[in-house]
Amino acid sequence: MSTQSPGPGTPHRPTLGEVARSAGVSSATASRVVNGSARVSPAAREAVEAAIAEMGYVPNRAARSLVTRRTDTIAIVLSEPEERVFSDPFFAAMVRGISAAVAETDWQLVLLMIQSPRERLKVERYVTQGHVDGVVLMSLHSGDRLPDLLAGASIPTVTSGRPTGTAGFVSYVDADNRGGGRIAVDHLLSVGRTRIATVTGPMDMVPAVDRFDGYCDALRGAGIRPTKSMVEAGDFTDEGGERAMTTLLRRNPELDGVFVASDPMAMGALRALDKAGRRVPEDVALVGFDDIPMAAYAHPPLTTVRQPLDQMAAAMAELLMAQLSDESTYDGLDHIICSTELVRRASA
Amino acid sequence: MSTQSPGPGTPHRPTLGEVARSAGVSSATASRVVNGSARVSPAAREAVEAAIAEMGYVPNRAARSLVTRRTDTIAIVLSEPEERVFSDPFFAAMVRGISAAVAETDWQLVLLMIQSPRERLKVERYVTQGHVDGVVLMSLHSGDRLPDLLAGASIPTVTSGRPTGTAGFVSYVDADNRGGGRIAVDHLLSVGRTRIATVTGPMDMVPAVDRFDGYCDALRGAGIRPTKSMVEAGDFTDEGGERAMTTLLRRNPELDGVFVASDPMAMGALRALDKAGRRVPEDVALVGFDDIPMAAYAHPPLTTVRQPLDQMAAAMAELLMAQLSDESTYDGLDHIICSTELVRRASA
DNA sequence: CCCGTGGATGGAAGCGTTTACATCGCGCAC
C-alpha cells in the first residue's frame, strides 16, 4: 500500500525479470517460485518472495497464457435478455450450481450475456480468441453458431439442453423434457380433463419443442388428437404466459385443462384465468414446469414438473471439468438426461 | 465449417505468420489488414482476407494483449451471494443499464461474482493480472480490498456507492441515501407517526449507514431522539426484513411507523406485520427504499424511495469509459450523487 | 581420490502479435 506505485502516470509494473534480478536469481528460478512448482532452494525462494512483496510484482497473464496456452477461466454464456436472466429462477439455479462447483477449483468463472446480435458477435469472438479455456452454453436457440464455433476451435464445451442441428457434437445435460410434458398432461388426464390446451415456450428452443412433444404423446396415448387451436406459444416469461393463455381462452372457451411449459408463464396464465373468471382448478386445471420457488406460493399453489436443477448444474460442471483436465485424450461425448417428477399441489 | 479443423487432437490454429505466407505478404501487412488500420493495397488486403477465410484464422488474444496492453474487456464485479444478485432487482437494473451502455461500444462485458473468501481472492487476481481493462465494483462492503488493489494497479474503476476507507480515490456513483432516508422518515412524521423504528441494511455497507443517518437526521429534526431499541439490522433480503421487523415489534409493541432500508426487506416486514396482526398503514405506516417493480404490487402497495437506477448505471458506464479512453491524461475523480424521490403509495 | 548422481540454477528459445523503422518503387516537378 506504500511502495507499490512509483508515482503517477504509467506506474511501470515490475516484470519477472526485474524481480529476479533484484533477488539475485535468474528469471527461470523466479518463475519457478511464482508457480510454486519445481524444486527451489529455500534461500532462493525466500529472496524471490521478498522481492515480489517489495516491488509489488503482479504476473502478466497475457504473457503467461501466450506460452501455457491456458487462461484458467471458463465462461457461462447466457443467450438471453437480461430481464429473463435475472427474473427466471432457472438461470439463478444453474449459475448457482455451476458456480458452486467451480468455486472449489482454481478456475475463474465469468458470465457473458448475449442480448443483441451485436453482442452475439462480440461474445463469439471473445470465447474463440482465447479468453477462456472452456464454456457452458445456456439457453440455446436454434441457429446459434456458438456450439459449432467452439467445436471448430476445439474448446471444451457443455451445453444446457440438447443442441439443435447435426453439427452438435457437444456434451450436454438436459432434463427429460418430453417425459416431463408427458407426465404433466397424464396428470391432467388422470383428474378427468379432456380438453387440454398448452402454452409452449418459444419453438426455436429445443426444450420447448420437447415439452410440446410430451404433451402430444400423452394426448395421443389417451386417444385424443392434438389440435392447433389448443396450442399457443409463449416466450417463457410471465407476460408471455398471460398473453398466450388469454388467446387460448378466447379460441377455446371450453378448455378444462392446460399445460404451461414453464412456471413463470404459468404465473401469467393464472392471472389470465383469473381475469377471465375461471377458477383453478375447478374450471381449468393447470400444470406448470420447473417448480420455481414461487410456484408453492401462487394462488393456487402450482402443480408443476420439477427438474433437478442442482443436479443438472453439477453435472454440467463435472462434464466440463472432465474435458478440461483430460485435454487431448478426452473424446467423450456425454449426454446426461435428468429425469423429471410431478409435484402435486392445488392447481391440478 | 469444412476446411477448418485439420483433424482431431490438437487442431493447430494457424498463426498470423502462416496466413501471411500463404497470402504472399509479410506478417506486418497481414496484421494491418486484420486490424483494419493502416493503409494496405486492395490487392494485398484481398489476398490476406482470402487466406484468413480459407485457413480459418483466429487471432490470438494473449499475444495481442501482450503487446498492446489492452484486453478490450471490462468487468462488473458483484460482491454478493448469487441469491441476492439474482433476486434483488437492484442488481438486475444496474447490470442492465451498464450492459446497455457497453453494448454500443467495442468493449466486452464480463460479470464476476464473489460469494466466498476464496472467490474473492480469485477475482482479485483476475482483475489485477490483466484480464480486464476496467472494472465496475458493485455492492462494496467495508474492508473490501478491491478498490485499493485496483487503484494500486492503476486500473480504471468505478464503484457503485461511496467506497469506505480513506484510500478510496476512486470515481463513484451513488444515490443520495442519506437524503432518501430523511425524506422517508419525514413522510412518516408528516402523516402523524412519532414512534418510528427502522430496519437497516447490513451496517458494513455504506448505503445502509447513510440511510440510517438520514433516519436519525429526520427524527432529530422533529425533536425526537433516536433510540437503539428502535433500530434493527437486516441484510437487504426478504427474510432478513421479516426477521428484523419481528424483533422490532416484540421490542417495541407501541411503534406506529417504520422505515425499511430496502424494498425486498420491506416485503418481508410486511409479512411480519401481517402475522403480528398489525394493519398497514392504519396501525403501522411503512416506507421502503428502492422502488423495485414488485413494490407497486405489494399488499398494500409500498410507499418507497426511488433511486434513479438507470441513470446511475449510465453514469457509471460513462465514468468508466471516460477513464478508459483518456488513458494517461485522465485524473478526474468524479463523484456523482443522484437524488432520490418519494413514491407515495398506500403503505404510508 | 575420482566419478556418478541428482537437485538447484541459469541460458536462451520460443509463444503470436504489433509496430517502429528502413526499404522500395513510382510518379511528378524541376
Added chain:
DNA sequence: GTGCGCGATGTAAACGCTTCCATCCACGGG
C-alpha cells in the same frame, strides 16, 4: 533526366513469461 516525396511493404525488435536443456555443485560410494 535527376531527385524527391510518399504510400505500400518488409524486417526485426520487443511484449513478459515458461520451460527445455545444459551446467554446476555437493555429496557419497567405490
